[in-house]
Amino acid sequence: MKQFFSFVKKEFYHVFRDSWTMVILLLMPVVQMILFGFAISTEIRNINVAIVAPEHDELTKMITDKLDAVDYFTVNGYFTSMEKLDEAFRQGDIDCAIIFGQAFEENLYSADGSSICLSVDASNSNTATTMAMYAQSIISDCIKELSPYVGAAGIAPDIKMLYNPQMKSSFNFVPGLMGLIIILICAMMTSVSIVREKEKGTMELLLVSPVKPLTIVISKMVPYMVMSFVNYLTILLLATTLLGVPVAGSFLTLSLLSLIYIITALALGLLISSATQSQLVAMIGSGMVLMIPVLFFSGLLFPVEGMPKVFQYFSWIVPARWYVTAAKKLMIQGLSFRYVLQEFIVLSSMAVLFITISLKSFKNRLS
Amino acid sequence: MEDNVIIAEGLTKCFGTFTAVDHISFSVKKGEIFGFLGANGAGKTTAMRMLCGLSIPTEGKAVVAGFDVETQSEEIKKNIGYMSQKFSLYEDLKVWENIRLFAGIYGVPEKEIAPKTDALLGRLGFEKEKNTLVKLLPLGWKQKLAFSVAIFHGPKIVFLDEPTGGVDPMVRRQFWNMIYEAAERGITVFVTTHYMDEAEYCDRISIMVDGRIEAMDTPKNLKDEFGVESMDEVFYLLARTAKRAE
Amino acid sequence: MMLKYLLEKEFKQFFRNPFLPKLIVFFPVMIMLIIPWIANMDIKNINVSVVNHDSSSASEDLIHVIESSNYFILGKVTADYDEAMTLLEFGETDAIIEIPAEFEKNLLTTGSSPVQISINAVNETKGALGSNYLTAICMDFSSDFFEKHNMAAAGNINVVSTFNMPKLNVSVQNRYNPYMDYKLFMIPALMVIIVILMGGFLPALNIVGEKEKGTIEQINISPVPKFIFIIAKLIPYWVIGLLVLFLTMLVGYWVYGLWPENGFWTVCLFAVLFIFAVSGFGLIVSNYAKTMQQASFIMFFFILVFMLMSGLLTPLHCMPEWAQYFTIINPPRYFIEMMRVVYIKGGTLHDLWPQFFAHVFFAVFFALWAVLSYKKRD
Numbered sequence: 005m006k007q008f009f010s011f012v013k014k015e016f017y018h019v020f021r022d023s024w025t026m027v028i029l030l031l032m033p034v035v036q037m038i039l040f041g042f043a044i045s046t047e048i049r050n051i052n053v054a055i056v057a058p059e060h061d062e063l064t065k066m067i068t069d070k071l072d073a074v075d076y077f078t079v080n081g082y083f084t085s086m087e088k089l090d091e092a093f094r095q096g097d098i099d100c101a102i103i104f105g106q107a108f109e110e111n112l113y114s115a116d117g118s119s120i121c122l123s124v125d126a127s128n129s130n131t132a133t134t135m136a137m138y139a140q141s142i143i144s145d146c147i148k149e150l151s152p153y154v155g156a157a158g159i160a161p162d163i164k165m166l167y168n169p170q171m172k173s174s175f176n177f178v179p180g181l182m183g184l185i186i187i188l189i190c191a192m193m194t195s196v197s198i199v200r201e202k203e204k205g206t207m208e209l210l211l212v213s214p215v216k217p218l219t220i221v222i223s224k225m226v227p228y229m230v231m232s233f234v235n236y237l238t239i240l241l242l243a244t245t246l247l248g249v250p251v252a253g254s255f256l257t258l259s260l261l262s263l264i265y266i267i268t269a270l271a272l273g274l275l276i277s278s279a280t281q282s283q284l285v286a287m288i289g290s291g292m293v294l295m296i297p298v299l300f301f302s303g304l305l306f307p308v309e310g311m312p313k314v315f316q317y318f319s320w321i322v323p324a325r326w327y328v329t330a331a332k333k334l335m336i337q338g339l340s341f342r343y344v345l346q347e348f349i350v351l352s353s354m355a356v357l358f359i360t361i362s363l364k365s366f367k368n369r370l371s
Numbered sequence: 372m373e374d375n376v377i378i379a380e381g382l383t384k385c386f387g388t389f390t391a392v393d394h395i396s397f398s399v400k401k402g403e404i405f406g407f408l409g410a411n412g413a414g415k416t417t418a419m420r421m422l423c424g425l426s427i428p429t430e431g432k433a434v435v436a437g438f439d440v441e442t443q444s445e446e447i448k449k450n451i452g453y454m455s456q457k458f459s460l461y462e463d464l465k466v467w468e469n470i471r472l473f474a475g476i477y478g479v480p481e482k483e484i485a486p487k488t489d490a491l492l493g494r495l496g497f498e499k500e501k502n503t504l505v506k507l508l509p510l511g512w513k514q515k516l517a518f519s520v521a522i523f524h525g526p527k528i529v530f531l532d533e534p535t536g537g538v539d540p541m542v543r544r545q546f547w548n549m550i551y552e553a554a555e556r557g558i559t560v561f562v563t564t565h566y567m568d569e570a571e572y573c574d575r576i577s578i579m580v581d582g583r584i585e586a587m588d589t590p591k592n593l594k595d596e597f598g599v600e601s602m603d604e605v606f607y608l609l610a611r612t613a614k615r616a617e
Numbered sequence: 618m619m620l621k622y623l624l625e626k627e628f629k630q631f632f633r634n635p636f637l638p639k640l641i642v643f644f645p646v647m648i649m650l651i652i653p654w655i656a657n658m659d660i661k662n663i664n665v666s667v668v669n670h671d672s673s674s675a676s677e678d679l680i681h682v683i684e685s686s687n688y689f690i691l692g693k694v695t696a697d698y699d700e701a702m703t704l705l706e707f708g709e710t711d712a713i714i715e716i717p718a719e720f721e722k723n724l725l726t727t728g729s730s731p732v733q734i735s736i737n738a739v740n741e742t743k744g745a746l747g748s749n750y751l752t753a754i755c756m757d758f759s760s761d762f763f764e765k766h767n768m769a770a771a772g773n774i775n776v777v778s779t780f781n782m783p784k785l786n787v788s789v790q791n792r793y794n795p796y797m798d799y800k801l802f803m804i805p806a807l808m809v810i811i812v813i814l815m816g817g818f819l820p821a822l823n824i825v826g827e828k829e830k831g832t833i834e835q836i837n838i839s840p841v842p843k844f845i846f847i848i849a850k851l852i853p854y855w856v857i858g859l860l861v862l863f864l865t866m867l868v869g870y871w872v873y874g875l876w877p878e879n880g881f882w883t884v885c886l887f888a889v890l891f892i893f894a895v896s897g898f899g900l901i902v903s904n905y906a907k908t909m910q911q912a913s914f915i916m917f918f919f920i921l922v923f924m925l926m927s928g929l930l931t932p933l934h935c936m937p938e939w940a941q942y943f944t945i946i947n948p949p950r951y952f953i954e955m956m957r958v959v960y961i962k963g964g965t966l967h968d969l970w971p972q973f974f975a976h977v978f979f980a981v982f983f984a985l986w987a988v989l990s991y992k993k994r995d
Binding site: 022024032036039043044049052091093099112116117166173175188192197287305310332 | 634636637640652655656662664679705706707711724731732733737738739740744745746751752755756758759762763784785787788789791793794797798799802818826829908909910913915916917922925930934935936939940943954961962963968
């Protein structure tokens with residue numbers, strides 16, 4: 005035990021001596037939280053609308069004003085030629101065009117009615133759908149006002165947005181970012197620091213000493229575990245104070261979950277280090293190659309349920325996916341421990357598995 | 372005076388409050404083998420880096436091959452060779468590729484590189500290793516190769532930073548023979564070492580203690596001055612006053 | 618002349634590395650083959666559970682309408698709200714529709730009987746889209762119901778002439794992407810991610826790698842000018858970056874049938890500038906870093922910021938004002954805009970002058986900085 009502590013002390017000394025890395029590690033999550041928490045958003049706003057109207061009658065003016073009055077639409081162009089319109093679309097000056105039909109106001113009460121074409125930039129099919137929906141509802145509200153009768157509600161639904169009534173993107177991004185930052189820092193730090201010792205030949209020195217490989221490996225992980233936990237607390241603090249993301253469930257359960265996730269991530273770094281010989285490979289492996297699956301398979305950006313089945317199965321082997329799912333349940337939905345039991349079990353088994361495999365490979369090299 | 376190729380006057384380097392090199396002054400003559408001795412941490416490497424133009428002096432001045440270290444460091448670099456304590460050829464390049472790279476960098480004409488490479492490998496007895504990756508060579512071979520590369524372009528001065536660290540006595544002997552050959556061709560050799568038997572091979576030596584030069588003369592004069600039999604004892608007498616420890 | 622020898626060295630070292638040549642082929646191909654299928658926001662499979670308090674033909678009809686919709690998968694139909702809620706908590710259902718008691722009766726008599734929809738909005742996009750789709754379905758259901766029972770939309774007044782009623786036909790035209798395929802949006806962006814990772818991450822580890830090995834000393838002691846040394850480091854990554862980009866474009870063409878018809882040369886022109894800037898940035902990081910670990914953390918930090926603040930994954934116009942100003946100094950922003958304009962909208966250089974000048978600026982700026990930040994002396 006004494007031996008273990010002296011090892012841990014040595015590792016702490018190593019980590020803290022490199023003050024630049026320390027600053028980067030502790031500051032990185034802060035900057036990322038601030039940038040992403042505020043800036044990353046899929047909420048529709050600032051949509052530039054162009055108006056194409058053959059006649060400038062009262063009604064087109066009314067619809068134009070209604071659109072402009074809404075927060076998320078800005079009318080910023082009147083076009084008469086389709087070529088100019090096309091150019092404006094290509095250059096990204098406008099996102100949406102309202103093209104009024106011929107004799108718009110006149111035809112409104114005719115048997116055929118008048119027509120409007122909503123031309124939306126559908127490069128991004130998601131925002132296009134939403135843009136069109138918003139514009140349609142504003143236009144139909146305008147028309148309803150002209151109608152002499154009050155329509156029946158029918159089964160117009162009464163909608164309740166559970167857990168996120170203000171529809172904030174950050175509720176979805178914050179748990180995802182936690183998953184991303186923790187795993188990248190932990191896996192990268194451990195794998196690189198172990199491979200570095202291998203490159204320099206000092207690892208051999210440690211492995212031939214009477215100290216057990218397990219002691220060496222664990223003492224290497226402890227400082228990073230502490231730092232990651234500090235990162236976790238920082239992120240959580242920023243998320244709750246700055247972004248208003250709740251911790252609706254139990255803070256203790258969330259912390260326990262995060263601790264297990266940190267250990268899993270460290271163990272993953274260990275696994276990578278046991279499979280690689282050079283720092284370059286360890287870094288690219290744990291940084292780049294790991295970043296992509298975590299970014300795309302964790303539900304941070306794209307919901308896992310929307311993926312083809314094969315990839316949904318694949319996401320099972322991505323630790324971040326389990327963590328992010330559980331963190332959302334605990335933080336946002338405020339559910340209790342029994343709802344995240346599955347994720348706890350999966351993450352812990354992953355940690356045990358990774359550590360066992362990498363210890364085996366360390367021992368094999370010795371014999 | 373004009374055949375002094377290295378002149379240092381009050382050369383000083385501080386890192387924060389720590390004075391690594393403290394007002395050293397000396398000069399080295401053309402064709403001389405100048406031994407630069409000192410315990411670990413005495414400031415040898417720092418002094419050498421200043422002379423090579425790798426590090427800007429905090430105070431004082433030095434002229435190397437006729438150029439000022441502070442203002443004309445790039446001119447100096449054209450006229451010197453360097454081999455450091457840390458082995459510094461490219462491990463993932465083959466033997467001939469390393470020679471070709473450094474020859475090219477120092478402006479050896481393309482046509483001359485290949486024949487000169489073969490001649491060099493012949494002299495070293497490395498013909499068979501021409502296509503070997505440097506990382507696969509034994510340490511002693513690497514050191515000899517690195518030295519050969521450092522003087523390939525015929526520099527006026529070659530700086531050697533503990534060139535024989537970690538190699539066996541056989542190779543060390545061979546290495547010093549190479550140094551003598553280089554000196555005979557008129558190349559000034561500036562070498563740091565902490566092997567005292569190697570100090571005896573030098574024309575003149577200086578001994579650094581805590582960033583200052585405490586003694587500088589031929590090995591024989593130094594032994595006489597201190598009244599001892601070997602350089603080891605001279606070094607011991609001086610070094611025990613050191614306050615810095617590594 | 619010196620440049621030639623240094624370039625030879627860089628290329629040999631790169632291709633002799635046991636890992637890197639494989640990486641630049643397999644990594645881009647894998648990403649291009651897999652990510653477009655999963656980077657998918659088209660929310661088609663929303664699981665809906667129904668809590669039905671009214672066993673009538675109208676409620677059965679509504680359930681049927683939901684079941685046959687493309688967007689929804691009908692889950693459990695139950696009369697117990699708590700049961701449905703538990704399903705939602707376990708993530709097995711995304712939305713609950715509660716049909717009130719006397720649903721059909723109220724509809725027939727008053728023309729109004731609102732249903733209650735509870736939707737999991739943790740993912741706000743999914744929540745918004747789901748509720749929009751469900752609202753649309755309910756509207757359709759209402760008008761069908763009124764038609765079927767011969768009721769006018771204006772309540773239970775039986776005969777209303779359609780005369781004097783405003784009639785407006787709204788049609789939606791989806792420009793550039795008539796089939797509303799999100800892959801079209803993602804693929805050019807993925808190419809950019811790959812180029813940034815390959816062209817930026819690898820050079821960031823290069824110079825600092827030479828520092829750790831000690832070989833940089835041998836260069837610093839030589840008369841190699843800073844400018845030549847940095848150019849010799851830049852060119853290989855520039856070539857590699859371009860090769861990687863073409864590789865991803867070929868995959869884009871073969872697998873997804875995407876090719877910049879009018880703008881191939883525009884892409885080339887921008888790529889030449891962009892990769893120069895990105896690799897330059899990588900070298901800057903490498904110059905400042907003391908260890909490879911530091912370099913990769915700094916790089917990782919910037920790549921994440923670059924990527925997430927560039928409009929790559931979330932639209933720029935959805936960001937708050939201040940964040941949009943911030944993207945002005947984000948080089949990938951312009952490259953992504955270019956890729957999308959060329960790939961999706963068929964634009965050319967003519968549409969992209971501001972982006973072009975931004976590229977020129979960043980290429981010069983980062984290359985200069987890379988040269989200046991490389992210190993041969995300390």
